[in-house]
Amino acid sequence: xxxxxxxxxxxxxxxxxxxxxxxxxxxxxxxxxxxxxxxxxxxxxxxxxxxxxxxxxxxxxxxxxxxxxxxxxxxxxxxxxxxxxxxxxxxxxxxxxxxxxxxxxxxxxxxxxxxxxxxxxxxxxxxxxxxxxxxxxxxxxxxxxxxxxxxxxxxxxxxxxxxxxxxxxxxxxxxxxxxxxxxxxxxxxxxxxxxxxxxxxxxxxxxxxxxxxxxxxxxxxxxxxxxxxxxxxxxxxxxxxxxxxxxxxxxxxxxxxxxxxxxxxxxxxxxxxxxxxxxxxxxxxxxxxxxxxxxxxxxxxxxxxxxxxxxxxxx
Amino acid sequence: xxxxxxxxxxxxxxxxxxxxxxxxxxxxxxxxxxxxxxxxxxxxxxxxxxxxxxxxxxxxxxxxxxxxxxxxxxxxxxxxxxxxxxxxxxxxxxxxxxxxxxxxxxxxxxxxxxxxxxxxxxxxxxxxxxxxxxxxxxxxxxxxxxxxxxxxxxxxxxxxxxxxxxxxxxxxxxxxxxxxxxxxxxxxxxxxxxxxxxxxxxxxxxxxxxxxxxxxxxxxxxxxxxxxxxxxxxxxxxxxxxxxxxxxxxxxxxxxxxxxxxxxxxxxxxxxxxxxxxxxxxxxxxxxxxxxxxxxxxxxxxxxxxxxxxxxxxxxxxxxxxxxxxxxxxxxxxxxxxxxxxxxxxxxxxxxxxxxxxxxxxxxxxxxxxxxxxxxxxxxxxxxxxxxxxxxxxxxxxxxxxxxxxxxxxxxxxxxxxxxxxxxxxxxxxxxxxxxxxxxxxxxxxxxxxxxxxxxxxxxxxxxxxxxxxxxxxxxxxxxxxxxxxxxxxxxxxxxxxx
Numbered sequence: 001x002x003x004x005x006x007x008x009x010x011x012x013x014x015x016x017x018x019x020x021x022x023x024x025x026x027x028x029x030x031x032x033x034x035x036x037x038x039x040x041x042x043x044x045x046x047x048x049x050x051x052x053x054x055x056x057x058x059x060x061x062x063x064x065x066x067x068x069x070x071x072x073x074x075x076x077x078x079x080x081x082x083x084x085x086x087x088x089x090x091x092x093x094x095x096x097x098x099x100x101x102x103x104x105x106x107x108x109x110x111x112x113x114x115x116x117x118x119x120x121x122x123x124x125x126x127x128x129x130x131x132x133x134x135x136x137x138x139x140x141x142x143x144x145x146x147x148x149x150x151x152x153x154x155x156x157x158x159x160x161x162x163x164x165x166x167x168x169x170x171x172x173x174x175x176x177x178x179x180x181x182x183x184x185x186x187x188x189x190x191x192x193x194x195x196x197x198x199x200x201x202x203x204x205x206x207x208x209x210x211x212x213x214x215x216x217x218x219x220x221x222x223x224x225x226x227x228x229x230x231x232x233x234x235x236x237x238x239x240x241x242x243x244x245x246x247x248x249x250x251x252x253x254x255x256x257x258x259x260x261x262x263x264x265x266x267x268x269x270x271x272x273x274x275x276x277x278x279x280x281x282x283x284x285x286x287x288x289x290x291x292x293x294x295x296x297x298x299x300x301x302x303x304x305x306x307x308x309x310x311x312x313x314x315x
Numbered sequence: 316x317x318x319x320x321x322x323x324x325x326x327x328x329x330x331x332x333x334x335x336x337x338x339x340x341x342x343x344x345x346x347x348x349x350x351x352x353x354x355x356x357x358x359x360x361x362x363x364x365x366x367x368x369x370x371x372x373x374x375x376x377x378x379x380x381x382x383x384x385x386x387x388x389x390x391x392x393x394x395x396x397x398x399x400x401x402x403x404x405x406x407x408x409x410x411x412x413x414x415x416x417x418x419x420x421x422x423x424x425x426x427x428x429x430x431x432x433x434x435x436x437x438x439x440x441x442x443x444x445x446x447x448x449x450x451x452x453x454x455x456x457x458x459x460x461x462x463x464x465x466x467x468x469x470x471x472x473x474x475x476x477x478x479x480x481x482x483x484x485x486x487x488x489x490x491x492x493x494x495x496x497x498x499x500x501x502x503x504x505x506x507x508x509x510x511x512x513x514x515x516x517x518x519x520x521x522x523x524x525x526x527x528x529x530x531x532x533x534x535x536x537x538x539x540x541x542x543x544x545x546x547x548x549x550x551x552x553x554x555x556x557x558x559x560x561x562x563x564x565x566x567x568x569x570x571x572x573x574x575x576x577x578x579x580x581x582x583x584x585x586x587x588x589x590x591x592x593x594x595x596x597x598x599x600x601x602x603x604x605x606x607x608x609x610x611x612x613x614x615x616x617x618x619x620x621x622x623x624x625x626x627x628x629x630x631x632x633x634x635x636x637x638x639x640x641x642x643x644x645x646x647x648x649x650x651x652x653x654x655x656x657x658x659x660x661x662x663x664x665x666x667x668x669x670x671x672x673x674x675x676x677x678x679x680x681x682x683x684x685x686x687x688x689x690x691x692x693x694x695x696x697x698x699x700x701x702x703x704x705x706x707x708x709x710x711x712x713x714x715x716x717x718x719x720x721x722x723x724x725x726x727x728x729x730x731x732x733x734x735x736x737x738x739x740x741x742x743x744x745x746x747x748x749x750x751x752x753x754x755x756x757x758x759x760x761x762x763x764x765x766x767x768x769x770x771x772x773x774x775x776x777x778x779x780x781x782x783x784x785x786x787x788x789x790x791x792x793x794x795x796x797x798x799x800x801x802x803x804x805x806x807x808x809x810x811x812x813x814x
Contacts (some may be wrong), residue, residue, distance in 0.1 A: 113605055184425045186410075191409035198371055200405050201419035202390030242719035 010254040010266030014273045021280045030282060033070045036152040038275045039165045044069070044230065045242065046168045046271035048223040049249040050099070050175045051216030053267045056250050057179070058107065059118015059192035059259030060115040065220050066242035067126035068100040070235065072224030077234025080141035089144075093228075094221040095308065097246035099209055100126055104209035123243070130236035139234035146229040164226055168268075172220070188212055192259025207241050245274060248295070252302040273298070318381045320345040320509040321366075323476055326375035328361055333712075337533040341377070343478070348500060348510045350541065351532035354553055354742070359513050363480050363529065366511075367399040380477070390419060391487030396477035400467045400484055406455045413437050413451035416470050433473075440472045445495050460605070461488050466808060468496065472503075479503060480511045485519060485623040486604060490807055495690075497523045515769070517546055518803070531555050532742075545631055550771075561747060562775030565754030569778065570594035573762045574645070574731050576615070579624035582585045586786030592731065597753060597763040598791060599777030601770060601802045607786040608766040609650055612733045615639050615764075616647040628731065639671060646722055646729035650736040650766075652713075656720045659709030663701045664690040666708045670727045688748040689726070697722045698748060714745025721752065732756065750776050761805040770799045784809035 006017075021028055030038075048065050055062045062259055076093035080086070100122065107118040149164040159166070180183035187208045190198045199205050228234055251257065252273055253266025274295060281291040322343040327334065336358045343349045353359050364370040366377070370384030377384045379395060386392035393647060399797040413430070422432035433570055444465045459732055463485065471479050485493045500510050514520050520527065521541055529537040529552040539631070574592040579585060584607030588757050592598050602608050607679050613619040615626060617636045626633040628643045637647070649655040657666050667690050670673065675686045690704040695755075699718045701711055708719060717737065724732055738746045738754070753763055753776060767773050773780050774794055780804040781791040789805060789812035805811055 181428050183421050183428060184424050184426060186414060186418070186421060186428060190407040190410060190414075193409040194405070197405045197407050198418070200401065201391050202388060202393060203419050223812075260407065 010263060010272040013298070014269045017273055017277060017298075019126055019278075027055065028280060034279065034283075035151070036161055036165075038272065038279045039168075040150050040152045040162050041275040041279065042224045042268075042272045043164045043168050044223050044239075045163075045245050045249055047171060047226060048220050048242070049246045049253075049267045049271050050171055050264055051219035052246050052250050052255040053253075053255055053262050053264055053293045054175070054179070054188055054212050055115075055216050056183075056186040056255045056257065057192045057262040058209065058249070059195065059258060060209065060213070061119065061247070061257070062101075062104060062213065062216060063119040063128055063243050064100065064104060064122040065223075065246050066239040067123050067130065067215065068220045069224045069242060070237070071100065071126045071130040072096040072232075073228040073238065074130045074139055074223040074234035074236050076228045077139035077141040078133065079137065080144065086144045086146060086261050087170060090225060091108055093225045094218055097221020098214050098218040098260060102210065104217070107214030107215055108213065109159065109206035109209050111292070127236070127240075134234060134236045138231075138236070138238060141234065143229070143232050143277055146225070147232050149229045150226055158189055164229065169302045171222075172264050172268045179262075179264060183209065184215075189260055192261075194260075245271075248302075249274060251299060251306065254306075256306050257303070270302075316496065319343060319378075320347075320380060321384075322375055322378040323362070323366070324376050324378075326362065326365060326372045326377070328365060328370065329370050330357075336365075336372070339530065339535045341528050341535060342538075343509045343511060345380075345477075345509055346504050346507045347526060348512055348524045350506050350524035350527040351511055351513045351530065352520065352527055352553055352557065354547060354746075357530040357553075357703060358533040359530055359531075360482060363399060363482055363511070363513065366392070366478070367397055367480060371800055375772050383669065395422065395473050396475070396732075397472035398474040398476035399480040399482065400464075401482055403752070406466060409454060410778070411452050411454050412441070412458075412466055412469075412789060413464060414477070415455055416440070416451075418470075436473060442468045443472065444469055446492075457492070461492055465492065465496075466498070467529055472499075474709060476508060478509045478511065480513070482513045484512075485514065485516070489603070493519070502687035503610070511551055516547060529553055530534060533772065534651055561750075561753070563751045565758050567595045567597075567754065568761060569596040569756035573629055574615075574764070575625075575627040577625040577627075579611070579614060579626060580622045581607075581614045581619050584786045585614065585783070585788065588783075588788035590781060590788065590791050592762045592764055594730070594760045594762050595757050596779070597757050597765060599773035599780040599794070600766045600783055601768075601773055601780060602766075602783035602789070602806045606783040606806065608783050609735055610786075611783070611788065612735050612764070612766060613649060614657070614792050616645060616733055641727060643729035644728075645733065646670075646724035646727055646731070647733045648724060648735055648737055649740060652716050652720060652740070657708045657716060660707060662705045663694065663699065663708055663711070663719060664704040667693055667704075667722050667726055670723055693722045693726055697725070699753065712742070712745075713740040714742050714748075717741050717749065718745065718752075721749070725756075729761075729786045731762045731764070734763060736767055737765060738767070738769065746772070770802050773802070774799065782806050784812050784814065787812050789813075 048069060049147060052062055052065065072093040075096040076089045079089040079092045104119050104122055107113050108115050149162060151162055154162045187198065187203050190203060191205055191208060195205060227238055231238065249270035250262060250267050253263065253270030255262030257265065278291055318366055319342045321343045323339060326336050326339045328336040341658050351359050361370065365372045368389045368391055383508055384395060386395060416437050417433045422429045441449055441451065446462060447467055449458065449462050449466060450455050455466060485497060488496060512520065512524050524541055527538065528535055529542050531553060571594055572591050573594050579588045588611050595671065600608050610619055614621050617640045628645060631643065647744065653659060664686060668686055672681065675682050687704060697718045699722060700715050708716060710721065738749055757763060766779060774797060777794050779791040780794050782789045782802060785804060
């Protein structure tokens, strides 16, 4: 029973929110159409949050994801506008994202900056870069069917959910494996849990950190492609403040901001919880500001819970 | 005699301007348990970090089984067969026992960990600890400090070491675990492993080690067979002077009671403590780590909740919370300078005046000139060596940091000083100064309650000593009625302490 509860812990918040919206009148259930929409709305935040999970369990933080998403979506759009195929645009976007992450990682390890400061700086830098290469206007480009990746109703219909959703779910499984069963994942957790120990155990801490940020950047680049698919244009001013949603998804999913703890399943649940909340508020006709106020307190609750857990363990 | 397993010659290591090691020689045979002795700050930990690859030496050479040895990092040292158990716990609390054991040496295929490769070894090594509750799949944070210490030792065992370094391995272990550890160490030595054993406890060292080397102020000042060397000789080599010079006494006489504690119990610890402390008296509290001594001081200072019992300060009942205690004239010197005692990133002046800034304020504005004058005066009075009052506290040596923390209590002019390990991590010369200072305080009518794990200092400084065992404080008796052995026995077995 206890074990089951621990397994369910990252999903408890989600279950509570679902129960809440079912409990209050008009007792909204979830139809397949609703679920499709919510899942599609989870994709961008979800994929970026997988990378953020790696960063946060290693004791870091990345505030630049929103800007990096905008930059890589603009990059993809410009490649497509120049007449190239998706098969060039996709790698360009991924490399752009990975380069952003790599730069973050190098700043943090070589200049020994606190991650918060380093990525606060690059938050502005990547946003500026996106505006610079796009000339500060949205880049319209042929989509080559990319938009189908995030259409709630998929084509062909037997897919049930949009391809982007399947991609996200596949990545969740893959990255959960990376976190649990690879050296990189184990070392990320060790660094977040006790960096001095990791160093004394012969782990090359700086190299591992750079790898983690670059890998997170790669995922951010993919989220950028999804962002392009959603808007069907590369907008340099998109995803402002999205980093907060991404971080919130990780934290709601049980990731500890002091490092050492977090899971991909939890992060996925956290990202979905926020999409669910937004969707329900809209369905109930609640204004946008109510959503924002609720989401804010869900984050506060999640972190308070995390702190309480830490204190309990320390006894 | 065959070539030694390990030879260190002329090792030098500097940190900025201070030389932690200035020419250390050490030689250890295969299958030998070698005790490395020395005061805090003598350079033992630095030396062992160099041996384990965590630090590089600035000069000097090392040979391992005759071959030149200069590890490029911890991993290289481990590969060469040198394993270390550090004094401070070095485990990742969120990872499991098994994950911690193989951290840094995971077997893998294309980056995917193959946990079965180590499984059999992990289980074998854990069995040798004789603690069945330490299972491979338990997260380390769920284990007791003693069990964690054993996990660290298991980590070194897993490496199949030729040289095993144990740095104060028993500081958080109980008697039974200590005995298991000794058996383990002897078994390893019988199999040809060289063990370097660092400890303060001379009895413990005699029980397990064959030969010794003493470090003082970064130099090796003595070596030989333990069986042929008396304890007083060892101590003299460690401190560099005769024992009586270590504990300068300042004459003082007890006066009226100022702190009366009646059956005090905290949430978890202490279980029960009663005593009376007088003005002009130094009362020492001995006991093992985890017996509840720090918790007693913290409860007295209002940092830990009090479940039962009464505390009277002077004639008034104590009110809850540290702010009130300070007003009532009670001050605490924390055992943890770095985390609790000092604001390391702030200046000497900020730290010194922090608890009583109101004295320098007019209408809420601080008067810098008055503050500077007071700081300079207090630094002189206690001999705090710093470049200026503006130097950051974190840059001072351990001894000066401790004097600074003491200076804050004195600046606040408290009547009752609760001192938790007042000489931990302090060099020998500063220790003697701190003892002198404590004596002088008593002579001025202050009352001192002092917790220490260093028994000679309790015997040398205190008027009366009480021993704590599993949260219960025994009766306070004059220091002259105690011996080091009697204190250790009471601390370990609870003899003479009502259950």
